[in-house]
Amino acid sequence: MAGTGKGHLRPDEAVLTVEDLVVEYETAAGTVHAVSGISFDLRAGETLGLVGESGCGKSSAGKALMQLPPPTSGTVTLGLVELTELDEEKLRLARSKMQMIFQDPISSLNPRRRINQVVAEPIHVWEGKRRPDEAERVREALSAVGLDPDVVWDRRPHELSGGQCQRVCIARTIVMEPQVVICDEPVSALDVSVQAQILNLLEDAKERYGLSLVFIAHDLAVVKNISDRVMVMYLGKACEVAPSDALYERPAHPYTRVLLASIPEPDPDAPEPAVEVSGELPSPLNPPSGCRFRTRCPRADARCAAEEPVLAEVGPGHWVACHHPFEEPLLAEG
């Protein structure tokens, strides 16, 4: 199989390990290769950013971790449990330790339920409806996300703003005290000022509940601010994995550099790096041979079409899958 390498995995310390994850969808037009063999892991208390543009497979990967639906192939190990091998009931129990937050906070809440019912739902699902401490736990979770339980208790989702709904989604997540939370574009539907509130809240919740986060987003500035490590994806493949500082200072993969150079910085004096890419994403129905970025890459040559690059270490914890990686920093000093 055309794997992109697993040298970057740290087998002894991970709470979550994903190996050779493949997600394919059958459609009338053919097989969509959404994720084609990515591997990553997550340490306790760590935040891993999965970043890329639409169609890179980051959301498909996030859903496959939750087994929603299970991946086409590959393994997802949470703690010591291999999720892809579990039967339905065992998976249901194991999943209480891994929760998910979605992009649109309003549509991810049942409009007919009251907020206290929404947050109590996971307790009902996993522990039954007669827990004596239910109300107390719901109150605590709501307070932890900065909502006043007395005010929102009997409200319904439509009475709250988008930011408040996202707080409810986070409360619903942490009420089970999970190990891992998968956040799929949790702030992209929110205004900048509210986005900052939610990002701060995620950092607080992570600290307080000892969470490990997989943070999926298209916005590189947001990802840089919240992640310890970042994995850049393109058309179902991993391009580069690195500690966030290193990735942003010395992006080695041409695609990472393009992404970073494209960020519109809210500063008229900031240097604007040239973007050396044209064209658009090829179809995931029929991805290019070799390196999938070669059709848009300014450095591509015959080798890139013939041979798929494998993740190789270029710095401490910094891995890149490219035949012609960059060595110099993105912006020259001074």
Next chain:
Amino acid sequence: MSPATEGDVLLQVDDLRTTFHTAGGDVAAVSGVSLTVRRGQTVGIVGESGSGKSVFVRSVMGLTGLTPTAEVTGRVMFDGRELSGLRPKELRSVWGPEIGMIFQDPMTSLNPVKKIGAHFAQPLRQHLGLSRKDARTRAAELLAEVGIPEPVRRLDQYPHELSGGMRQRVCIALALACRPKLLIADEPTTALDVTVQRQILDLLAQVTADTGMATIIITHDLGVVARRADDIVVMYAGRAVETAPVGPVFRRTAHRYTEALLASVPRVANPPHTRLAAIPGTPPDLRRAIHGCAFAPRCAHADDACRGERPLLVPVDGDEGHLAACVHPATDDVPVGTPTGGAS
């Protein structure tokens, strides 16, 4: 910045107010916003959801005339003509030939059952009077102008056959078809990926430079206009709170809302786990009357003076080009560190 000469005003809007009469009460979506756009100039209107930025430009164009519940007052002068008060029927000769518009979602702005070429028929044949054959040739030229490969083949494709970025290029080509004097781009890149956003913004900058068209870019993202606009208007709760050339807005930010908005943006230069300066609370409910400064309930610097009368746009440090409606502007802060003067 390239301030065009005085008197070269293309669009002048005075004290525009738009109210929607809804079942839940009157919503004051825009409450008294003025704007000047000179020929060839690019103006960025920046604000969050509900700030009234989109309703404002729609009211300027007269598109709100299509909404029976909308009431618009104020004066709109465009290229020597008064647009305010005209009915949608009378404005048809303005929409397209005089003012072009592109929207956020390029999928819904194109008709899904019409081929790309058919979209060009109306502007080119009706407004410019071209023959069917000439219109087709011209449409292909326009598509080529906005960087669409194989333009002739595209004419016979449907919108769903193109990617999001290509569809937005088609929308830009359509807006440019009659060579309007003003292009209004409402969140033109919000639905697009960053690399495509960069391409579309570069394209907009290039066509405005080539054609000498004036542009209004509406965005929630200060980064989109930081390098591309001449002037910036920051809106909050239906009001313009700060307006200035782009440099002063970023370098000598006056209004506390602008300051807070800039501070809340996550920067790439931040080290991981930087605590962001979030703005507490949410924007006000526009169905209720707002007393004083609309931002006061969320502002760290607000006092009783802010909650009294609505602050007016006044020059910052005597600079007539830089206006802010703030009782305690950031420019009054005593500069910390560098005692190099300048700010009084």
